[in-house]
Amino acid sequence: MSAARIIAVANQKGGVGKTTTAVNVAACLAASERRTLLIDxxxxGNASSALGEVKTPHHVYSALLGECTLAEVVLGTDLEYLSLVPAGPDLVGAEIELVNSEERERKLELALASVVDRYEYILIDCAPSLGILTINALTAADSILVPLQCEYYALEGLARLLETTELVRGSLNPELALEGIVLTMVDLRNNLSRQVEAEVREHFGERVFQTRIPRNVRLSEAPSHGLPILLYDIHSRGAVAYLQLTEELLTAHAESQGVSTSSQTAPAASATSGESLRSGGNDERTA
Structure with missing residues (x-):
């Protein structure tokens, strides 16, 4: 089995749909029967709670410190092909505790050695900062997926993140690539959303996914039920958007590997089959 593709989902600005994107892309990959690991x-710890109540003596920080292997921290979820490495309260002190640690930027990369061959995809939900935890994620990752809210300061924050990515590429991870930019919380009734989208697409072209993630009530409700949107309401606009985004991502990966896209399992088909899916209704309102 080949090693997993590792994708860091990052934006140093909070409230842009970063965790929502990490959780729901991971769930959609799992629904398409890709063995997927989500690392919080x-x-x-919002990604952990978004997948249900977590009760475990070990969390991701235990593995970063070498107290256990990352494999020992992995938990199952409601989706057969999706596993989780949860965050814990001890992760709050990581920025201080790791600062004088040997190879502090490579703690996650080293920890991943125990699981990287077990999965096809590993997604990392990064902290909303550019501190040592995010640097660990970028050092370990093959690529970075950037959720970008359609708001006034979006490009300014993106520029800072890309500067950090270049620094990591120069000194720690020369193979780090930009997976793409996904526009989130889009409301096309809003002039600002349309203006920001136009500007982002003008600057970054094909590196911006065609799929937009809309503002959607069901999408914002799902985490409070401990469910990804696929299990909460697969018919919602939010679920449809994340299924489309994941299909776009899988198609790009297949094309880069010279694989026919017709051989790729459609996430939507896999997600709608199976008795484990729970629906919270069909409300498709936007918020």
Whole structure:
């Protein structure tokens, strides 16, 4: 089995749909029967709670410190092909505790050695900062996926993140690539959303995914039920958007490897089959 493709989902600005994107792309990959691991590297632990209540003596920080292997921290989820490495309250102190540690930027890269051959995709939900935890994620990753909210300061924050990415590429991970930019919380009734989208697409061209993630009530409700949007309401606009985004991502990966896209399992088909899917209704309102 080949090693997993490791994708860091990052933006140093909070509230841009970073965790929502990490959780739901991971769920859609799992629904398409890709063995997927989601690593919660955000001290807030929202990705962990978005997949249900987590009760475990070990969390990701235990593996970063070498107290256990990352494989020992892996938990199952409601989706057969999706596993989780949860965050814990001890992750809050990582920025201070790791600062004088040997190879502090490579803790996650080293920890991943125990699991990287077990999965096809590993997604890392990064902290909303450019500190040592995010640097660990970028050092370990093959690529970075950037959720970008359609708002006034979006490009300014993106520029800072890309500067950090260049620094990591220059000194720690020369193979780090930009997976793409995904526009989130899009409301096309809003002039600002349309203006920001036009500017981002003008600057970054094909590196911006065609799929937009809309503002959607069901999408914002799902985490409070401990479910990805596929299991909460697969018919919602948010679920449809993340299925489309994941299909776009899988198609790009297949084309880069010279694989026919017709051989790729459609996430939507896999997601709608199976008795484990739970629906919270069909409300497609936007917020």
């Amino acid at each position: 590297l955000d001290p807030q």
